[in-house]
Amino acid sequence: MSALPGVKALVFDTFGTVVDWRSGIARDARTFLAKHKRDDIDPLGFADAWRKKYQPAMEAVRSGKRPFTRLDVLHRENLDALLADHGISAGKAELDWLNRAWHRLDPWPDAIPGLLRLRAKHFLAPLSNGNILLLANMAKRAGIPWDAVLGAEAAQAYKPQREAYTRTAEILGLEPGEVALVAAHNGDLAAARKAGLKTAFVLRSHEHGPDQATDLRADSDWEAIVGSFEELADRLGC
Template identity: 60%
Template structure:
């Protein structure tokens, strides 16, 4: 287990851990579907779009495709979902606008207060598969108080590829254990732990909706296991004071 006093920076998974992607994408999709496919459910549409997320990145992780930013993948995936849903006649401008749904996601209720608490003692930054412009737009809209924007586009690789974690440690000039990944996804944390990072699991039991089956509990003895980000901030405060 990591000595909490060693931690100097916290990096965060964003989609699902910091922001509620499903509700945000469904909100943006709802108006679009009213125009083009009023019988379709906006949450089902958001889920279908998200299901393309990991397979599209795997093409890059595997080396079958050169790196492209997530905005590009999201747009390609959206076109696939539109075609599969039988939605035709959508203009490029409408597709581009709906693709920006991922830039306009709302944080979970605990996120802003906890991030501002943590920022007083630690460097805080996203370690997301989202590209830089996406992360900046989201942060400015939601008030996320990042010290830097880190993640996939910075290292031109997608989690859980090892270089995402190791190169982020190097960028921050830290030893691996001095950097703690905070995520609601056990797989992300497992990849970080293999590179020596500290780990914090925060449960988000409705990330995938009311019938979520995955990541409902910690699969390993992570350095921190918390119910929300305020609990993490309190534990880190107690370990340092």
């Protein structure tokens, strides 16, 4: 018996759930910082500081203060601010390269083996706040087998806004309850459930490094609670 009866499409939070953004950003930040002789800046701290500007930037869109703006643009504005904080100036090509570090993140080890199994029985798509190009370049580089690239840009709304979930189901031609969100973040799952989607929690205990304090357990009775995408495939009989 499947843990998600009636579910036809699985949609995935991406940063933290499918890919390890912190190590990936730190890897490319290290190269950039070394070139600028700023070995005094910890690349992992740089990654955390860049990511910290993510929610406030999206909040400006969610609140209606600015029109929908894709994440590549928000990431770039945040990068400019972060570099200004550190007194670093760099050329356009270099900044474009560093900003695209978000396109070059590596999946957690279980992600692709699990997705390849899940794909046989389900339609798979990211439901990420990343923009289409970011997610598509990431998938092309890492071999992530999405059936379509969805998310905030396709829905023109940032999670956890209700429309991000409901418009994704609509694009898929499905009722919300025929779609399940897979995510490592309880807050994302709570918003998805409120919008009518089914929910699957996957534990990613090192997304924020060894001292992670959040999302170390399921906060609610999500329909599936697993430790990896492979375990999710087991639970769904794939």
